[in-house]
Amino acid sequence: MPIILHIDMDYFFAQIEERKKPWLKTRPVIVGAHPKKGQGRGVVSTCNYLARKFGVHSGMAISEAYRLCSHAAFLPVRGKLYGTTSGKIMKLLCRNVGQGSMEQVSVDEAYLDVSWLESFSAAKKFGLQLQQSIWKAEQLTASVGIGPNKMIAKIASGFKKPRGLTVITPEQVNGFLQPMRVGVLPGVGEKAALALTDRGINKVSDLLEYPEANLVAWFGKFGHSLYQEARGVDDRTIVTSSEVKSIGRQETFAEDTRDKSLVTKTLIRLAREVWEEMREKKFRFRTVTVTCRYKYFETLDRSKTIASASEQFVTFKSLVLQLFLPLFLDTKKPIRLAGVRLSKFQVEDEEPEQQETPCEQLRLL
């Protein structure tokens, strides 16, 4: 019986800021761009729960946040500190379940496969102990969700926040899921949610009335997943860092082109996205690949592997430019598509020789 635990840190960046400045705990705290007395550009990265009471949230324009809550403490984003803290928390999780049972999905959350605990009550105890260990090591709180699959575990971790712990057994899945809004289902973003509400489908239970064929007609392939999701079914397994083989992006140009600066600019933009995704996962890369597809679909790529793993964007970027040059010069054909890819990953702080072996298993029970 699969038992999946999802753990997500509470108001992560803002909580880290509160940690060494306890006086912030009783004030609304907003981390993000400078508000410049309401004239600032840029957005809110996150805010504490006191600020959320005023309607402030992640992604909101900082000027809007200032309008809603000008007396908040506005703090700049200290990305490096949050990254280091995230790394420590992920390591702690890894020590408790082993690298092979863990999937980090963003800077502050991870799925853990705890099926080996064999019961939901043991998993609950384990979840509580994880929260305590993180508190002890980092003085930060997290919310935990436990369920029979990733989807349920993730919805459960967000169910009660902050410091929540929600366990949904297989028998409870339908009762838990059906009254929720369709937006909680994975893949249902703003657009899909709108398309559904337009048809009078607001809650997950409303979805149950539609045959799979209808959902497929509306959403294509995603309709199949949606049909399963509405029934609490999610077959996605945990993808561990050693299984992520590569991260890449490519883009097709509106017209085939020989405009070198356009292709270079595109490659750098794609490289930035790829690099950000890699950093979210706390990986470092060794191999960079640049791909060009030319008119008539001929595709060429060039790769370079560096001796020791890097996390540096500048290194990545200069390799991309270096690899692109012969792809541009050797063939005089117009370019239809360009792409970049990173592979041969190492997890941050991990020695190369440790890469293949799971990290020390230090189970809490």
Ligand code: DCP
């Ligand atoms: N983040 C960001 N910009 C966004 C969303 C998030 O910079 N639009 C950053 C800041 C968050 C961190 O990522 O602290 C984690 O994002 P979460 O969505 O998990 O939100 P929080 O951890 O801040 O709050 P919650 O308690 O709701 O999880």
Ligand code: CA
């Ligand atoms: Ca969070």
Ligand code: CA
């Ligand atoms: Ca998160």
